[in-house]
Amino acid sequence: MNWSPFSIASSNRKIDPTRRRGAFKPDGSPNENDRVEIGPTDLAFNEWEALGLIAPDLARMREYRLQRIVNELRKRDLGGILLFDPLNIRYATDSTNMQLWITHNSARACFVSASGHIILWDFHNCDHLTAHLPLVKELRGGASFFYFETGDRTTEHARHFAQEIESILKEHSGNNRRLALDKIEIVGLRELDRLNIETFDGQEVMELARAIKNEDEINAMRCSLASTEIAMAKMQQASVPGATENDIWAVLHAENIKRGGEWIECRLLSSGPRTNPWFQESGPRVVQNGELLAFDTDLVGPYGICADISRTWMIGDAEPTAEQRRLYRVAYDHIQHNMEILRPGMTFEEVTRAGVRLPEEFRAQRYGVMMHGVGLCDEYPSIRYPEDLEGHGYSGVLEPGMALCVEAYVGAVDGKEGVKLEDQVIITENGFENLTTYPFEEALLK
Known part of the structure; x- marks a missing residue:
């Protein structure tokens, strides 16, 4: 096999070498060996540079994604969206935490209001994982109400979380109690229904935003x-x-x-x-x-x-x-x-x-x-x-x-x-x- 990816370099897609110097990597992330944030390695950056590729501007990408969500919420007159799917949370916040584990243990959640206010509920003692993300305005805990985590107290925890969502909607969405949901444990949906919060398909919102x-x-x-x-x-x-x-x-x-x-x-x-x-x-x-x-x-x-x-x-x-x-x-x-x-x-x-x-x-x-x-x-x-x-x-x-x-x-x-x-x-x-x-x-x- 003689094919080499380094034969495809294009002069109109070059990394700006000034972004390789100083305190930041080419994507704008801190150039720190001990950083908490995950991301490409130097091996990847060096290969991309040899190929003439541009790294994304992460701050600009994150702002664009948030605006895409906000636009879809406003089109539907929704007060906000509540996300449990880790890929939707990634899109909204660019935060990661045990992505595969979270796919089958709903221990993280994210609320995005129609005004762009982001609240992230993370796994316990994990606030530091999101400290580098200024678009996340609040960090909380307590979004876990699945049986492994909460056992015979699952309804209690789900009820508390639903009441929290009701309070958040009142604070950040005025009188708009129309809430999109992507995925949620059954008991959580029942508790939202009990509070007469009107729920809508959040997967549609997110799929169209991400498209x-x-x-x-x-x-x-x-x-x-x-x-x-x-x-x-x-x-x-x-x-x-x-x-x-x-x-x-x-x-x-x-x-x-x-x-x-x-x-x-x-x-x-x-x-x-x-x-x-x-x-x-x-x-x-x-x-x-x-x-x-x-x-x-x-x-x-x-x-x-x-x-x-x-x-x-x-x-x-x-x-x-x-x-x-x-x-x-x-x-x-x-x-x-x-x-x-x-x-x-x-x-x-x-x-x-x-x-x-x-x-x-x-x-x-x-x-x-x-x-x-x-x-x-x-x-x-x-x-x-x-x-x-x-x-x-x-x-x-x-x-x-x-x-x-x-x-x-x-x-x-x-x-x-x-x-x-x-x-x-x-x-x-x-x-x-x-x-x-x-x-x-x-x-x-x-």
Whole structure:
């Protein structure tokens, strides 16, 4: 593998060297070895600089995100939004705390008023984790009312929290008792209902807020993708006969963490006969010469930005079979066509209708979407295949600043192998820009 990410440097995306000197890193964060705030490592900054990439201005990015939320609240005449989903909390505050643990233990919450006032309830003794974030105006505790934490006192704790929310709405939202919620324990919702606080779908608010990225978010995405592609190159070097799937997958985890990345949502990597059907996760299988290996990164990298890229490559030095080349070509042509049609102003249904149809033999095992939004993770929108449009399609329009992952899985029912490919793009004023630079396999495209 001779590909190097350092061959893609662009002169119009260079880090300002003055931001590397003194007390601050290129993204405006403190240049302190002992800082509490997590973030990219020097390895990542050095690689991005060599690639000519711009780090995001974190202060400006945080202000933009807050305004996006405020705008969605005001559109709906909502007094505020109460967030428990750790990714929504991350978007609203840019704060992190045990993100995976918090996904199944609702020990953090965040309130954002329609005027932009942010209150964060954090895990106990964790106020220091948010001290660097001036947009968070108040830090509190006491948002935990799930059984592991509160046992037979869960209703008591939920009632206290609901009363606190009622008081906050009165103070920061006047007489507006219309509250959006993303996720909440059942007992918490019941207590809010008991107080006659009118609740609305907060996931809609947050998904639409998160859908349009500004320049800083796009720069953060470029950086996360660049780090991921460097890790992928190391994965490909490790993809040799005799290695296990887990050996190869572990490289992606390690290289992500080295650069200040955060976690990986899935472990979708498989080889040989395990590439069909899709969604088999990496295991102890030993890869063999001449087999296909396919994976989907689903990686949450630096700045908490998702890098969602799929590639399929050959193990060893064998000549690809005609069938391997056919599968790869179908998948490649599929995502290339579906990228090329993208234009701002297209409805989601128009994208579906303009997309290339998979050959009939591959439709039964098609991927769940033709393309989907991406930001802090897989996000709105989901754009469906024609076969799924009636049952699962929904309305919407492509807008500049939307990031999309265009993907395909190609494998026949009872087929010997399958191919997974995916690129990450941004919708622009005139079309799209492909943010992904990792090469496709020339030997499989012959």
